[in-house]
Amino acid sequence: MELAFDYRGDVTLEVTSGEKIEGYIFNRNAVASPPFLQLFPKGQPGEMKIPYPDIVAIAFTGEDTASGRSWEAWVRKKESERKAEAARIAGEAQARGHL
Amino acid sequence: MAVPVSQMYTVATYVLAQKLKGVKRYPLVLMLEPLFRCNLACAGCGKIQYPDHVLDKRLTPEQCWTAAEECGAPIVSIPGGEPLIHPEMPTIVKGLVERKKYVYLCTNAILLERKLDDYTPSKYLTFSIHMDGLREEHDIAVCRDGVYEVAVRAIKAALRRGFRVTTNTTLFDDADPERVRQFFDAMMELGVEGMMISPGYSYQKAPDQKNFLKRQRTRELFERILHAPKKGWRFNQSPLFLDFLMGKVDYQCTPWGNPTYNIFGWQKPCYLLQDGYAATFTELIEDTNWDNYGTGRNEKCADCMVHCGYEASAVNDTFSTLRGFGRTVVATLMPTAR
Ligand code: SF4
Ligand code: SF4
Numbered sequence: 001m002e003l004a005f006d007y008r009g010d011v012t013l014e015v016t017s018g019e020k021i022e023g024y025i026f027n028r029n030a031v032a033s034p035p036f037l038q039l040f041p042k043g044q045p046g047e048m049k050i051p052y053p054d055i056v057a058i059a060f061t062g063e064d065t066a067s068g069r070s071w072e073a074w075v076r077k078k079e080s081e082r083k084a085e086a087a088r089i090a091g092e093a094q095a096r097g098h099l
Numbered sequence: 100m101a102v103p104v105s106q107m108y109t110v111a112t113y114v115l116a117q118k119l120k121g122v123k124r125y126p127l128v129l130m131l132e133p134l135f136r137c138n139l140a141c142a143g144c145g146k147i148q149y150p151d152h153v154l155d156k157r158l159t160p161e162q163c164w165t166a167a168e169e170c171g172a173p174i175v176s177i178p179g180g181e182p183l184i185h186p187e188m189p190t191i192v193k194g195l196v197e198r199k200k201y202v203y204l205c206t207n208a209i210l211l212e213r214k215l216d217d218y219t220p221s222k223y224l225t226f227s228i229h230m231d232g233l234r235e236e237h238d239i240a241v242c243r244d245g246v247y248e249v250a251v252r253a254i255k256a257a258l259r260r261g262f263r264v265t266t267n268t269t270l271f272d273d274a275d276p277e278r279v280r281q282f283f284d285a286m287m288e289l290g291v292e293g294m295m296i297s298p299g300y301s302y303q304k305a306p307d308q309k310n311f312l313k314r315q316r317t318r319e320l321f322e323r324i325l326h327a328p329k330k331g332w333r334f335n336q337s338p339l340f341l342d343f344l345m346g347k348v349d350y351q352c353t354p355w356g357n358p359t360y361n362i363f364g365w366q367k368p369c370y371l372l373q374d375g376y377a378a379t380f381t382e383l384i385e386d387t388n389w390d391n392y393g394t395g396r397n398e399k400c401a402d403c404m405v406h407c408g409y410e411a412s413a414v415n416d417t418f419s420t421l422r423g424f425g426r427t428v429v430a431t432l433m434p435t436a437r
Contacts, residue, residue: 008148024153026363027376038376042152066148074142074242086243093138098184099209
């Protein structure tokens with residue numbers, strides 16, 4: 001559960017009803033009674049609160065958004081790779097109307 | 100231009116009132132994060148690494164105002180993400196100003212010049228511009244060429260239109276003290292009201308865990324940067340916090356001094372760590388085990404000296420002890436004696 005809480009990507013929960021819920025876990029409370037986690041489900045508004053006992057399995061299904069984004073990883077890249085990545089990020093921001 | 104007397108008076112009377120009321124844990128600056136989406140992707144930034152559907156979430160103006168009222172801090176700092184991306188940011192700021200909050204809108208300034216018309220100059224509103232050094236250092240830090248020039252243009256435009264403008268600078272372990280001093284000169288020459296500086300520190304979930312400063316290295320670096328400060332330099336932060344960065348005084352962290360509210364709720368325990376979220380400010384204050392955090396109490400805090408943990412400690416020192424008050428007076432009136 002702690003690994004899922006620390007994970008910077010979406011996970012997929014399988015709950016006792018058999019339903020699968022994909023989303024980003026942003027909070028958990030292991031000392032509450034019953035303990036629960038909170039997530040933002042992907043593609044739906046609002047948040048969900050799911051008691052631990054209802055969770056059968058957790059799969060790390062989304063991309064880890066923090067992976068490979070360190071300063072060191074950036075510096076290790078070739079100049080051409082850095083330029084290409086900077087251009088891609090600027091392009092994405094532009095497409096969203098944020099530049 | 101300097102920090103308005105009314106702001107200093109508001110903060111001083113607020114702190115004294117808390118002390119007279121015997122409030123043990125009071126907030127000084129609300130860190131309000133209305134979104135995590137940014138138009139930059141600085142390597143190592145711990146605030147933007149979320150799936151797209153999370154980056155697309157925004158706090159509503161009502162949520163922002165409620166958080167400000169709930170916590171009661173006299174100052175509201177709005178970092179992000181990039182706040183100027185939020186379509187309702189002018190409404191959010193207007194509502195906070197109406198509530199007489201001193202708002203520091205932290206921006207990388209890429210959109211600032213274009214958005215200035217949406218805001219009204221006020222003693223309550225300051226644009227706090229993310230500047231990590233002179234052109235070369237800044238563009239490297241934000242991983243995009245040309246951003247420094249855009250920010251400088253925006254600063255000039257905002258100043259021309261009568262806005263309060265400060266800079267905020269995070270210094271990493273590769274900082275060159277002489278270049279940082281030149282950067283301070285350049286910002287003062289631009290005419291900003293003051294500068295805010297802080298050492299970088301690894302956010303718990305930040306991808307960059309190695310490039311951040313260790314405590315001793317932090318003190319040495321800031322001592323070299325801030326010794327014999329030039330007469331014209333103005334810092335928009337507690338002089339005792341600068342002494343702390345230079346190793347002249349030691350403080351324990353005051354994480355509740357800068358409580359953080361964002362799309363997940365009230366963040367436990369501070370702006371950097373994410374040990375969970377509370378639904379209300381009262382729950383944050385009452386249910387967080389504060390003794391678990393700060394220097395020597397938690398390995399995640401081991402080398403942290405950032406402003407959002409220790410500036411409130413410095414302010415508290417000013418108002419709690421005669422020695423602290425005396426140091427503040429001397430550092431304020433004779434900054435070059437540092
Ligand atoms: S401008 Fe600020 S929020 Fe945006 S990526 Fe850089 S450090 Fe992160
Ligand atoms: S020392 Fe304070 S501000 Fe720094 S990480 Fe720990 S709780 Fe947060």
